[in-house]
Amino acid sequence: MITTRFAPSPTGYLHIGGLRTALFSWLWARKNGGTFLLRIEDTDLSRNSKEAMEAIIKAFGWVGMEYDGEVVYQSKRFDLYQKYIDALLESGKAYRCYMSKEELDSLREAQMALKERPRYDGRYRDFSGAPPEGVAPVIRIKAPLEGEISFVDGVKGEISIAASEVDDFVIARSDGTPTYNFVVAIDDALMGITDVIRGDDHLYNTPKQIVVYKALGFVLPRFFHVAMINNEDGKKLSKRDGATDVMEYRNMGILPEALLNFLVRLGWSHGDQEIFSIDEMIELFDPQTINKSASCYNSDKLLWLNAHYIKQMPNINLAKLLEDYGVRIEGHDKLEMILDATKERGKTLVQIARQIEIILAPALNFDEKAVGKVFKSDTVEILEGFIKMLQGWDRELHLPSDYHAVLEYFVSTKSIGFGKIGQPLRLSLLGELSGAGLDEIMAIIGVDETVLRINRAIDFINNAK
């Protein structure tokens, strides 16, 4: 039985690094028919943000990663932690330290001046005298004095850190609230977490947590420390890289399946496979095969994946999603035609939405550069001729192929090249020179609208003279 968890602190929005470790944890649990839990690490009451917490849960909802059971809030479990603190105090595995903040600071400064590693010197470890007046003590846990703390990391291999590197760290602040490394170990143990998958910025916390596990007699979980995701320049991700908030990807018109596919391939692979459905990820993912080294965020690849998922998405689903981007075509009788004509022409939903907009609503003006290039002296005559042919057409005009026949017949009877009519017609219909195929556009908007738009262009040309 596998139980994993994602344990963010509610100090900011969910970013892609967090989403990836969450994804890895979620996949591993799902693959094994196990459990995936969500825990909010909010022991530092002064740094919590309710908005950030809700944003995290919202982001989970958007990408479709459902967690099991109720969200665990550490801030609601202080009584529980207190019991363990008391027990540790009782058994002598933890002790009260009466050193003031000022004393600690000066100790640190002195150590830094000697180029030593700043660390607590253990002065109250075996203290039995009368405690100094007026100092609210912190509780420290007894870490081993010698030897090594080692563990096998599923990603990095065997990790070994000298005990001298781990000091007697604080497990409860002077106000009584417990600290991170203490509660993480307790909660992971109590929640039955078997596999801890997290960022490798936590690698150094692991020995501390192991001290807690050992003191409390808990069984160690398996640890997997995943290397960081850097920005496109290979530097640490920061707010300035934009789009660090997962929900920002939705605003950009990124599909959750594309984002997840992108993230799963950052640090993990399965041979040469690039495209993974959620089911395939679940089937194939294994944290043992996660890469050791850090990777860089690459927007080209994300966009390529996004284009792929847009292209292969059923039109009905696509239409529904497009609503969030200002396009309402659900129930439109030409829905299939509209999407077939546009879904391959954009890398994001925002771009697809724009493609559709310029077809459905006539452009307000004509692209200036295009006008100079395409609207020539004989254009009006040609466009008028085309209107005539369109209106005099005696067969059905529904499908793109119907319009294609008109266009073909037109150029052959007028003995002109497609170029003579193609570009001017496109500019007349869309106001610009790129976009969906002419046949499709006309089939979507119909004869009347087509004629209307061409006439508008003719007026424009005449007025410009």
Added chain:
RNA sequence: GGCCCCAUCGUCUAGCGGUUAGGAUCCCAGGUUUUCAUCCUGGUUACCGGAGUUCGAGUCUCCGUGGGGUCACCA
């Protein structure tokens, strides 16, 4: 600075002692397309450096270099 981790095309990666070092993305060229895009074909680009082990090293060992993480009464 101490400790720990990492190192294959620009980027994501395959490789698990013997390969013309593979795929994807990006970029370039050609084809398809009345435009743009899609799609198809082809191409450029990589084992950080130095020792060692070995018949043979991208793969194993050591050193160096570079990058990252961490050293709180934050998480």
